[in-house]
Amino acid sequence: MRSNIVILLVMAAYFTLADIAYGIWTYLDMGYVEPIGTAAIGLLVILSIFIAFYLYSGMRRSAALPEDRLDGNIEDESGEVGFFAPWSWWPLAIGASAALAFAGLAVGWWFFFIALPFAVVAVVGFVFEHDRYAHAH
Numbered sequence: 001m002r003s004n005i006v007i008l009l010v011m012a013a014y015f016t017l018a019d020i021a022y023g024i025w026t027y028l029d030m031g032y033v034e035p036i037g038t039a040a041i042g043l044l045v046i047l048s049i050f051i052a053f054y055l056y057s058g059m060r061r062s063a064a065l066p067e068d069r070l071d072g073n074i075e076d077e078s079g080e081v082g083f084f085a086p087w088s089w090w091p092l093a094i095g096a097s098a099a100l101a102f103a104g105l106a107v108g109w110w111f112f113f114i115a116l117p118f119a120v121v122a123v124v125g126f127v128f129e130h131d132r133y134a135h136a137h
Contacts (some may be wrong), residue, residue, distance in 0.1 A: 001055050001058070001059045001066060003011050003063055004052075004055055005052045005055050005059070008048045008049075008051050008052035008055070009048070009049070009052050011044075011048045011126065012045050012048035012049045013050065014098045015041055015042075015044040015048060016045050017121050018041055019038060019041040019042050019045060022034075022037055022038060022041055026038070030049075032048075044121065065077075085129065085130070087128060088126070088137050090122060090125050090126035090129055093118070093122035093126075094119070094122040094123060094126055096118075096122075097115055097118040097119035097121075097122045098101065098119060100114075100115035100118065100119075101115040101116060101119055103115075
């Protein structure tokens with residue numbers, strides 16, 4: 001996690017320099033600072049610092065990960081990654097409804113609003129696919 005924090009802080013420093021250079025460049029080119037690009041690059045700085053802070057606070061609360069230890073080996077991280085259902089059709093439904101929703105952004109908002117309920121149903125179905133409680137199917 002420590003290396004990820006360092007990478008994110010380096011990215012934040014780069015985005016800070018890029019934001020300053022972009023502001024100066026647009027001011028010299030157009031006579032005013034272009035607000036949208038400057039704000040977007042500034043938000044990248046905030047995002048990088050925010051994620052680095054989140055990782056740092058998580059690193060303080062948890063034990064050292066194998067990649068953070070100097071004596072760690074590759075096989076220390078091996079093991080079960082998670083449970084994945086190979087027979088699930090819900091990822092296909094999520095992908096299809098997301099494709100329709102993004103196509104709706106290009107075609108027209110009416111198409112987006114038609115695809116939105118399909119996306120909600122697909123996400124809910126994917127989340128509750130292995131539900132074994134009161135609402136199990």
